[in-house]
């Protein structure tokens with residue numbers, strides 16, 4: 445498992461480095477449409493690899509549940525950019541790429557609020573499925589926002605934006621956070637089991 449974790453971590457690192465080069469510095473980077481499409485693909489790939497890294501820890505769920513959650517994480521990681529369409533009120537890429545404002549799905553405070561509520565709900569009602577799904581959302585939005593923050597900072601409404609996150613810091617964070625999330629998942633899950641006598645968290649297996 446340690447080998448798999450190393451491979452996945454290096455894959456996230458190289459996806460971020462190569463992805464950023466292809467999106468922003470390659471021959472076709474002048475094309476806003478090319479940038480939008482490849483940028484979304486890089487977000488999806490990082491979300492996919494990060495969720496794989498999360499599940500490479502001893503997360504006690506079945507193969508089907510992990511596959512479903514990995515798909516959700518990959519999908520949400522890329523879907524966050526759909527708020528460009530909402531903001532532009534258009535499905536045409538040329539309208540979406542000319543926006544100056546950031547869409548609501550890029551607001552980190554909003555995701556913090558949603559995921560905190562979901563975590564509290566899953567904890568109070570002992571919904572392990574919701575608990576796991578919340579971690580997928582956390583992986584998806586944090587990897588997306590941290591990568592975007594390299595250019596535009598983190599948007600913490602109502603306080604505004606932070607300074608842009610340095611490239612090496614953003615890459616370190618997206619590589620390290622899946623380890624931290626897996627640790628937190630395990631830590632609080634054992635709390636679930638302790639508090640509910642006879643509660644079988646393999647219900648999602």
Ligand SMILES: [Zn+2]
Pocket residue numbers: 524525550588592
């Ligand atoms: Zn984005």
